[in-house]
Amino acid sequence: MREESAEDLTALDAEQTNTAASVITREDVIVGAEQPIINIPLKEYHLGDITYFIKKGVEAIIDDVVTKRFATAELPSWNLLTRTNKNYTFVSFRLTVIWCIGCVLRYVILFPMRVALTCIGMIWLVCCTAILGYFPEGRFKRFLYWHISLITFRILSRAVSAIVTYHNRENRAKPGGICVANHTSPIDVAMLASDNCYALVGQTQGGFIGVIQTALNKAASHIWFERAEIKDRQAVAKRLREHVEDPTKLPILIFPEGTCINNTSVMQFKKGSFEVGGTIYPAAIKYDARFGDAFWNSSKQNYIHYLAMMMSSWAIVCDVWYLPPMHKRDDESSVEFANRVKSKIAEQGGLLDLNWDGLLKRSYVKREWKEQQQKDFSQRLKLT
Template sequence: MISALLSIFWIPLGGFLSFLVFISAINKSIGVRKAYVNLLLRIFEYGRVSIETASKENQIFSRNPKTDDKQGVQLVDDADSKEATNGVAPLITRDAVLLPQAQEPAPEKPVSSTKDEINFDFEKCLDYVKSGVEAIIEDDVTSRFEAEELKNWNMLTRTNRHYEFISWKITLIWMVGFFIRYVFLMPLRVLVCFVGVVWLTVCTAAVGYLKDGPYKRQVVNKVLSMCFGVLSSAISAVITYHNEENRPSSGICVANHTSPIDVLVLMCDSTYSLIGQRHGGFLGVLQRALARASPHIWFERGEAKDRHLVAERLKQHVSDPNNPPILIFPEGTCINNTSVMQFKKGSFEVGGVIYPVAIKYDPRFGDAFWNSAKYSMMQYLYMMMTSWAIVCDVWYLPPMYRQEGESAIDFANRVKSVIAKQGGLIDLVWDGQLKRMKPKKEWKEIQQVEFANRLKSDST
């Protein structure tokens, strides 16, 4: 009896997985994911209207009877407006003059002390005091390493507002969604992910025995597209590619970095070589599997800090026209899908063509940002598989070349600004490594020199 029940369950599931692999192999879509996303959008909109209506009713009931009606209505509208935006708008506007200029070299010598008398007024340092208070109120850097705030509640984001209990209809929808995500979608996604990883490992091992040449590259492109297509099903990924005529075919491809899923998103459409530090665990399994089928550059922790070794390996890879384009994330760390931070200049010193790519995730369906300082890879995968879906847009931008007389830093900043503009992201000058370390001494010296020059100019 039990075996009969198990066969009734496993046969349809096996048929579904086989159909999923076949669809991924021929790179086709039957439109189920897009229909699922459109349904979610309608539910989110219904929830938004219901929450706003309930909030207005609660505000009206709690009004002071002595308050003027027009003023009371205005207060309700203001409260709803703040609640709907969920604090997305910045609280303060900073003066750009106090931001560090990355393209300026650090002074070789500290500001020398002088015996010249300088008339100092306390008001001359008020701009710096103001900047310090602003940083305490709203840190423009630390906020980039936290989950992106949403304009509307997506019945998923953890919040202390308890929107799920604002009305019985919203409560019912939230309970049904919770059941679907944790009881139906999550086990299915875990199974699909397991099948995808095993399939990737087996296929890359088999392809690794082929002789290098054009035929092997065609097979690798097909196999990796199929395997990553299956893995994308494990997170219900809906990816829209724009300007495919600019898709890189060689050279260096640079993109903004939000998550390890960035690699999956791009590999579903084309094959890339990857560069990065060797990892253990789940990422290590994927790295070793990919290395069997195509050329990648993996470094040990100590080697990754050797800039000359990294540059030399990059030049060797780019110089071979048979190698696929190499994918690089110049930020060096994951940013929360709201901005682009400083690009490291190393990949822009190699020479040749640079293919910029902008990636923007839709946060309404799930937060794709990986806070590696807070969550392990397995915790992050758990969050992805319990979200609604991963929806994103990818823009292939026209190739860019280093201009005559242009420094590598200026070239990196120019590419970064193009990516930020296309993706609707904020272009920041700050180094993403501030996530893990203190500000560089050179940046402090730049501010000290700027402050000293202000005092001198004001005293003359």
């Protein structure tokens, strides 16, 4: 056991005040903050040295900081809407009546109206882009597409009763730039494209999303990749660079996380979009889950099922912050630049900044990540 003199304990108590910060400080003293656990002059272990490893092991079992980002976040209170896997539990007759009235309102009144709005928006998009495709390239065509795109995405946003508050609109992306944002669901595109016009980047899809991609591609220059082509980083970077260097084309919209996260954190940004050059326009999106959870768990729900859930919610309420433009410094790598942008987005949106790869949702942990953890642990055990 580590011996502490009475004078040391008295000094420690005098330094700490009766506040939340002092409680945290005392916990770090008891559990053990991240410091070298070996007393180098003595070169011997103490019983308290194992507390750090016990703490990490328990956290990995009961409160994994990574995998819970791929599931719907829990609400502090029931919103008469939350879908759970638990069986029905009777609470009170009054609450049951209120819930039944809400179901009638959402499924009998709101849902049909929202489906009708979605159909109107899709018909408008397909017809307008089909006609616009015959126009020659030029300023007039870009002018028409700008308004067609805004109207389309605003109609589709109304189809889920979106209530969006935009902050710092003077920082919106401009031609020759790249807008990057945290990713919660495909409707992130509608939230951003209702206020600005973008060139979209993504993998070629089928079904409902495929119809939208095909229609948009007829009227403007968007960047769609086949699955095999995405693996060729040089080809992807080349197409992005060519687009950014053309001042007549729309700013690019990219979600560097590469997958949907439950809007409680921002995970690792892929460095590809930060190697292209040009100005980066960060945007932070934060949803209010009390009225409807916008997160898409793509491993459990197809897109039509997800849309049905969105259309049967109370509303989709979110805030969008446009952050000041950012440029890569001469002394930083693409990875460092990506992390700097990510931290700014997380800070503005009130999200947790994580360095873990979001693709862990569908794949195993990479070998280099395991080796990094092993290296960190070994450094804490090193006697030299």
